[in-house]
Amino acid sequence: MKLYKILVLAGTLGMFTGCEDVLDKRDLSGLNEEVWNDSTLARVYVDYVYDQNLPGWGGNSNLSDESYGESVYFQGTVQVNTVSDFGTSINVNNNYGKIRSINQGIQELEKGTIPPYMRNRLKGQLYFFRAWRYFDLVRLYGGVPLVLEPQNAVGESKESTFMARNKTSETFAQIASDLNLAIENLPGKWMGADWGRVTSGAAAALQGRASLYWASPQFNPGDLAERWQKAYDANKKAKEILMANGHKLHASFEDMWFQEVNNPEAVFITGYNNSTNDQQKKNNTYDNSTRPKYLGTGGGSNQPTKEMVDAFPMKDGKKIDDPSSKYTYNPKLFYKNRDPRFDKTIAYNGATWSINGNNSYKLWTYLVNNKTVEPTATNTGFYTRKAIDKNVAAGNVQYVGTDWMEIRFAEVLLNLAESATGLNKLEEAxxxxxxxxxxxxxxAGADGLFGLKPTMTREEMFQAILDERQVEFAFEGKRYWDLRRHLLFEEVLNGKRRTGINISLNTTAIPAAEFEKNRDNISLDEAYSKYFTIGTKVMDTRYEINWKPEYYFFALPQQAISNNPNLEQTKGWNGGTFDPLQ
Known part of the structure; x- marks a missing residue:
């Protein structure tokens, strides 16, 4: 991990003393006009915007079939004020506070004397992040007020800031407009220490993602072909721009997380570092929270469900219950002959896991007389091993600095495949x-289809792509949004309880002490066939999942509506009148 990736934010916040106060109220007089006449200072301001807006690692795995966890969304008890991303006050840390910082930068850069070349590059980055913020809002609420200039300060013509919600179509159009400006003004790649800044390819990829949402069933229940065409065009353009600038699939599904500068897979990233200095460190926290607790200093989150484990196909690409597979799935030997991504994503009892600098570490999670042999037990029977640094020592895991790839090249390809499917261009998919x-x-198989069913229908191809995304992007924060934009929560999860497994040692077949002494030298197939029994464990113990249809477009917080009488509540919530499908 690179220490140079400390955002100049440490200096930024020192330079803009009381920066939160400045951005939170009245005006930005605390940033005098000299900032916008000096390319170095203006860039520092843009770095501040990066720090406000870059996404964190993963997220939402418990709000899908990937993992588990208590949730008002799955209990069916979401209230009007539950989803607060819209914000109810002026705050530099909420969406509209961040948008205000971006708008201020765009406005002030126009007034400054920075050379046009540099000014346009800086503005291109700001346009990207404004689109990113509005994309975050529209996928939750549908249309929202489009604030494109800094609003009047508190106490100054308050009524003029009472903006109504724009239509959802207008919100997506604004996102497209900002991203087009970003594409126009950003380079295809950055060199040296600037690697990791957003590029024209990143802007095109975000445009492809946003266009795909607009075409998906959540926003497009009428399956309008023109939306699929826009999504297809946007994703085709993204692929072309990215490939022209050296992007492609990384050679290794496992190792792609650990190449940073010039990683061909990385399209839109958040950079982290491995500093231990409180003033400089920006550690990613995912690694430490995900690995077993006793192999780091935190741990045990993001535990895969049995449903997630079962989603991985066999080595020939066929589903585990597909009778045409050349491999017969054996639930007792569930790990055998699986898609190679299985062993790079899922850690299970008896798996060899290169971790903590030990290339031959064996993970044992079994029970003896209903007691775990682990210092701290996994609840589902599994751990996530994707993007876990294998070399770092346990005591230093809290400082891991692996970068997060919010958009990687694989997503661009699958977004294009799905958009092509929308237009019945199935060969492209x-x-x-x-x-x-x-x-x-x-x-590949004799037919060269890598296990894909030949001559799929449009609907079958949509499903095949969703299945592929589930495996390829496991624990990358994509599954929740895929289920959401395809209106699939009811079909996939409602009325169900997610499960895990318990693996118990049969001590009548072998004494526990004898097995423990010899287990690292016993073949895994022999251990599972002779000595282990596998049982299913219900993870959702309090309720069956009950996602409600109104959750596809959440309510605005009541306080936001009380603050602004021009805001309409979303249909389906407290007599709301705003239609998010317009």
Whole structure:
């Protein structure tokens, strides 16, 4: 990990003394005009915007079939004020506070004397992040007020800031407009210490993602072809721009997380570092919270469910229950002959896991007389091993600095495949899926389809792409949004309880002490066949999942509506009148 990736924010906040106060109220007089006449100072301000807006690692795995956890969303008890991303006050840390900082930068850069070349690059980055903020809002609420200039300060013509919600179509159009400006003004790649800044390719990829949402069933229940065409065009353009600038699938599904500068897979990233200095450190926290607790200083989060584990196909790309697979799935030997991504994503009892600098570490999670042999037990029977640094010592895991790839090249290919499917360009969808599966290491098969069903219908292809995304992007924060934009929570999860497994040692077949002494030298197949029994464990013990249809577009917080009488509540919530499908 690179220490140079400390955002100049440490200096930024020192330079803009009381920066939160400045951005939170009245005006930005605390940033005098000299800032906008000096390219170095203006860049520092843009770095501040990066720090406000860059996304963190993963997220939402408990709000899908990937993992588990108590949630008002799955209990069916979401209230009007539950989803607060819209914000109810002026605050530099909420969405509209961040948008205000971006708008201020765009406005002031226009007034300054920075050379046009540098000014446009800085503005391009700000346009990207304004689109990112509005994308975050529209996928939760539908249309929201489009604030494109800094609003009047507190006490100054308050009524003029009472903006109504823009239509959802207008919000997506504004996102597209900002991203087009970003594409126009940003370079295809940054060099040296600037690597990791957003590029024209990143802007095009975000445009592709946003266009795909607009075409998906959540926003497009009428399946309008023109939306699929826009999504297809946007994703095709993103792929072309990215490939022209050296992007492609990384050679290794496992190692792609650990190449940083010039990583061909990385399209839109958040950079982290491994500093231990309180003033400089920006550690990613995912690694320490995800690995077993006793192999770091935190740990045990993001535990895969059995449903997630079962989603991985066999080595030939066929589902585990597909009778046409050349491999017969054996639930007792669930780990055998699976998609190679399985062993790079899922850690299970008896797995060899290169971790803490030990290339031959064996993970044991079994029970003896209903007691775990682990210092701290996994609840589902599994751990996530994706993007876990294998070299760092346990005591230093809290300082891991692995970068987060919010958009990687694989997503661009799958976004293009899905958009092509929307237009019935199924051969193009096949081509992109095969590229993903080829990199994964799935067997091509005699037909060269990597386990994909031949001559799929449009609906079958949509499902195949969702299935591929579930495996390829496991624990990358994508599954929740995929279920949401395809209106699939009811079908996939409602009325169900997610499960895990318990693996118990049969002590009548072998004494516990004898097995413990010899277990690292016993073949895994022998251990599971002779000595282990596997049982299913219900993880959702309090309720069956009950996602409600109104959750596809959340309510605005009541306080926001009380503050602004021009805001309409979303339909489906407290007599709301705003239609998020317009």
């Amino acid at each position: 096949y081509a992109e899926l095969k590229e993903i599966r080829k990199r994964a290491g799935i067997e």
